[in-house]
Amino acid sequence: MSHEILFFGGFVLFIILMLAIDLGLFAKGDKVISMKMATIMSSIWVLLSLAFASVLYFWGHELHNIHDLATLQEVINKHHHNISIIGSDIETNLALYRKNLTIEYLTGYVVEYALSVDNIFVMVLLFSSFSIPEKFYHKVLVWGIIGAVILRCIFIFLGAALIAKFGWILYLFGGFLVYTGLSMLFKKDEEEKVDPEHHPVVKFASKYFKIKPDNDSGHFFIKENHTWYITPLFLVLLVIEFTDLIFAVDSIPAIFSVTQDPYIVFFSNIFAILGLRSMFFLLVNIIHKFHFLKYGLAILLLFIGLKMLLHTYLEAYGFKTVHSLIVIVGILAISIIASLVFPKKDKNPNLF
DSSP: OHHHHHHHHHHHHHHHHHHHHHHHHHOSSSOOOOHHHHHHHHHHHHHHHHHHHHHHHHHGGGTTTOOSHHHHHHHHHHHTOSOOOOSSOHHHHHHHHHHHHHHHHHHHHHHHHHHHHHHHHHHHHHHHHTTOOGGGHHHHHHHHHHHHHHHHHHHHHHHHHHHHHOTTHHHHHHHHHHHHHHHHHTSOOOOOOOOTTTOHHHHHHHHHSOBOOOOSSOOSEEEETTEEEEOHHHHHHHHHHHHHHHHHHHHHHHHHTTOOOHHHHHHHHHHHHHHHHHHHHHHTTTGGGOTTHHHHHHHHHHHHHHHHHTHHHHHHTTOOHHHHHHHHHHHHHHHHHHHHHSOOOOSSTTOO
């Protein structure tokens, strides 16, 4: 347990340091984030994510302090890793374990990163519906991502505890993902809208706070005549956090289909979430071009849900985590290529 705490603590400190550097370099004042800057930010987070994969590949066994075959078998059984101990050489088996751990992390990262794209669709709608100036997007997303990291941490370790105690929850998760995938797949392709006045979060906030219709100051709170008001900027932040909770219901069970090690779920989830902010600025002006991506995400959820429901049979036939990674990347690649080869004909290119 002490090794897990040290490994986890080191990871958290690293993330805090990188966030501080990120914010110090790219968040000086309220300004519109350029495509060049968004590309740099996205590249840095992707490279950091891949660098962490190399850490797992060479030192992943240190996470659970595995140095003998008995401990290795115990960890494999506890987290249901789809590998088996071969022979009696500890180094060979540790290498096999680290390789599997790395593939689980990368697969979870790709799944979460892909599902985050759907979150970007919603964010674009929210900023537009609440008439938020583009120069304040970054500020809202910074605080939104920090809140999301905290909430995901709670959800992931709570989910892991529930799965460890009630194994049948995996089948519940799988059924829910299949339902969600089918709902997305057969949802009518129509313009999505957000009604700021009637959104449940806005209604809730209106009951307990006074709202100041100010979109120019860039503040979340404003004090006038000894009275504090919240601004539309803060309302958007609340709605984004609420929306992330909804998306977490899909994405977290999806990653648990890849690995049941809560630390690997957390590592892959957090790296994807931290890269979401820069990916938003990278895709905000071109995301409408990937009109088949939503269908790809629907099929992705269907695949993951069915994998959770049929995991016993798939493992018996030799279906490994690396096969899941290949299928997932294939689904995403096909949906992106199809969107580019068969562009959507739309009278208004700003809508999706």
